[in-house]
Amino acid sequence: MSGSSIWHPFTQHGLGEPIPLVIRAEGAALFTADGRRVIDAISSWWVTTHGHGHPRIMAAIADQAARLDQIIFAGWTHEPAETVARGLRAIMPDALTRVFFSDSGSTSVEVALKMALGYWRNRGEPRHRLLVMENSYHGDTIGAMSVGERCAFNAAYEPLLFDVGTIPFPYAGQAQATLDALETSCREGAAAFIVEPLILGAGGMLIYSADTLAEMRRICAAHDVLFIADEVMTAWGRTGTLLACEQAGIVPDILCLSKGLTGGAVPLAVTMATEPIFAAHCSSDRARMFFHSSSYTANPLACAAAAANLAIWREEPVLDRVRSLAARQREQLAAIAALPNVRNARALGTITAVELGDAGGYLSDLAPRLLAFFRDHDLLIRPLGNTIYVMPPYCMDDRDLALVYERVADAAGLA
Template sequence: MTRTRIWHPFTQHGLDEPIPNIVRTQGAHLWTDGGDRLIDAISSWWVTTHGHAHPRIADAIAEAAGQCDQIIFAGHTHPYAEAVAEGLAALFPSALAHIFFSDSGSTSVEVALKMALGYWASRDEARHRILVLEHSYHGDTIGAMSVGARGVFNAAYAPLLFDVETLPFPGGDTAQATLDALEAACRAKPAALIVEPLVLGAGGMLIYAPSVLAEMHTICARHGVLFIADEVMTGWGRTGTLTACEQAGVVPDIMCLSKGLTGGSLPLAVTLASAAIYDAHYSTDRAAMFFHSSSYTANPIACAAAAANLAIWREEPVPDRVGDLAARQAGWAARVRGWPGVANVRHLGTLTAFEVADPDRPGYLSTLGPAIKAQCAAAGVLLRPLGNTVYVMPPYCIDADDLGMVYTAIEDAISAGCAAKA
């Protein structure tokens, strides 16, 4: 085994799996130091929307770096953050009137949970319980892990996690059971329900219906339970619309956004909140303020990237690009349904996912994922299956030829039997 100085995320270094050195990115492509080109079929962990090194975003980053690189955001502001706030207000529901900046999807969720608990504390109501969906994933900080599914992701940290109430995943046959469980749970007056709208990402790209999302929101509203939408992965067009909530006609009390917020160029997140949430912390008493921050909150360079991304959404035909990619993904999903050894093929927006049969060890720790990943890398495609769940979620700039190469690489990997054992 080779020990490495850099400790990579979600990587078991003891397996000695190769770690390519990426030295350049452009559009839908990455290049290694050996000159090999990879097609980015997963948007580099779901963040890259318009393509790598997008010139409008890169130019905005360069300009901000020479103008205003960092400023304390507590009690200060700057033009780049103001531009992001105005851009978000123009695109997102007016009811989500207040914007809190943070640094990642996990921290945007932490912010949302603290906002929800702070709301009830301001009303002197002891409502602390959080409701979550089975198989959910909301990040890797302590609060975010607490509202995610218990399992291999967080088993070692169980003593630190707070208790939540878990509702069954609302699949086709279990949707009513989910709604009934939510109705019953809401009678006990929990603080909030947090959901990944329409798609549970790291839980296996599990998809449920917009009508179920809408009904969950209705039940929460009827009982006065706050509704938190974690759109970190599902936002920015991934499900075919700007947000997944849009397809259900849902405006949550709190919405978390990150990943595609900067087009995938720099880490930045926002938590959007209703006026009621903001007003619960609005006071002449300093002790009642919202106590959360980080050193790099609303970093100007990251905000410049986000402002450029928002301009691209306003001024370029991004919905058309999303629609074109979604149509090609739907066509491929129809073909995959005929493959032997493949099950539960699903498609939503720019995402297609399915399971490859693994009788030995299905789930996240299946050896199929590394095997398929390695075979696809050899064919020039960057893929990272979730165990035996294979998914494709590329940047919107990918062309038909590259997408065809992605599809062929996956089919060849499965057909060749590399999926039998790593």
């Protein structure tokens, strides 16, 4: 597509790469204006869980659109939001009693950070240090960038970013160093530790153990440091369970959810918090209220989609589909793991990843060639540098899945 005035995200327009025009989508496939059927192997940036155009979600949006499209949420409410809040309370850990709506994964993280700092301020305790994990990514707004890895993603904005304490990533055989560093930082009186549970997404699909996650939670609790789980990508079955935290047997103080919250159909996010965090902001003093909102907080159309998604989780065997997809992917991954130039093949739930050639980071010269290869072969895969990952919708059939991994195997020859 040429002649467009659109400035696309994470796109270097100076390279002149083609930008296909997608006109519709169904299930695990996208259809372009030039007649191509493109397999969506990354759930359109990790959001589409049940598949594109899911009938129950589409019907819920259409029904809601005929009744209420938008309403201010400061001091007002509506039934779709109430339904979503009740549904989340029923399916999420009991300790997470409060549901705060926002618009995206980045804003759910911003909300979490503000909740944590407001909690300590309103208690009259001078804690403001935030702890993060090396290689992490939590979004592209200022607070979210501040708690992410300092790299090419945010180098231009360094003057805007606040200082944080960084804990090393628990690579295999090095988890104790991570835990020791966290213990030391917590002992010094940190306000909160934010982490992507079990797998770091944009940081390269780096996986660590549930035991390590559980021990990090224990350390934070022992030092009264708030534990924030950023499950924007990892929730809704991606790691094999509803929440990644389940696999470690832990419950965070604050939980960030987005992406699959609506089945990926429309933008919506929530930040869930425990009762003490809410109570620290609840007062007859208006200056202690939680100062955060946006014009579209808890938009009724988005909430209707989320309510339909929650109904799908209650009434359909979603986790059976997740387990089936995960098993089929592991079979496909095993077939390419031993190929030349393929290394560090790994899987967690419905996520698989491999690295090609030598490490090159996000700006690896291999990345544009891989992106072009997959685009030219009717496949939506967006490599992270020289890391290729697959994260399909749960509805993907055997034929499309086999074709995805066949193309990944072909791409290994580019390294």
